Amino acid sequence: MPDNPTATKYTWDAMPVEQVTDQLSRRLITGDKMMLAHVYLKKGTIVPLHQHHNEQITYILEGALRFWIGSEDAEPIVVGVGEVLHIPGNVWHKAEAIEDTLDVDIFSPPRQDWLDKSDDYLRLK
C-alpha cells in the first residue's frame, strides 16, 4: 500500500496563488516524485540564469517564453503555445516572458526550494 492510498482532486481556479514577485505568481500541486505548477509570468518577466538538480518539463498553455540554455550567450529558443521544453537536471537556463504567459512546469523530484521559499534567484532583482 502506498502512504496515501487515495487520489486527490485539485481545481486550479480554487487554489491559492503565491505572488512571488510583482511579475510572477504560481500555484503548486506537489506529489511524491513530482510537482506540477501553474506559473503566471507578466510580459517582460526575466527568470535569471539558474540551475537545479530537478528535471524540468515546461509546457506553454498561453503566451510564450524565450529560453537561453547553458549560458546567457546561447542562441535563444522560443517556446510558444502547444510547445514543450525538456530541460534535464543540472542544466543552466534563463527565461524571458515575451507575452503574458501561463507556463505549466513539471519537476521531478518536487522543487524543495519552491516549497520552502528559498528560491532567491526568482525573488531578488
Add this chain to the structure above:
Amino acid sequence: MPDNPTATKYTWDAMPVEQVTDQLSRRLITGDKMMLAHVYLKKGTIVPLHQHHNEQITYILEGALRFWIGSEDAEPIVVGVGEVLHIPGNVWHKAEAIEDTLDVDIFSPPRQDWLDKSDDYLRLK
C-alpha cells in the same frame, strides 16, 4: 554533467500520434524521471481498472473523465477542464471519457509499458 546536457523542444502538433485503439490515441514526451503525455479519448472510452507503480498526475485540458479509485464500486470522481487528479503509485483506477477529451498525463517514472507497448489493459476489449 547530465547524460544529455541540452534542452529539447517539442511541438505537439508536429509529433506522431500513436493510435492505441479506435477510441484512444496519444503522444509521448519521455524524460529521464518523468513522462508527459497527450492522451486523446473519444467520448465513451473506458480505461479498465488497472494499477502501476508509476505516480500519475492527470490534467484535463478539454472534455472530462469520470474516475473510480480503488475499485469499480467506488464513488466516481469527475475531473473536468482546469482540474487535476493526483493518483499515487500502485493505486487501482478506472476511467471513462464523458466527452471527447484531451488529457495531459504525467508519470514518474516514465511508463515503460507505454514505451514497449505491453499495456494490454488498454488494448484488449
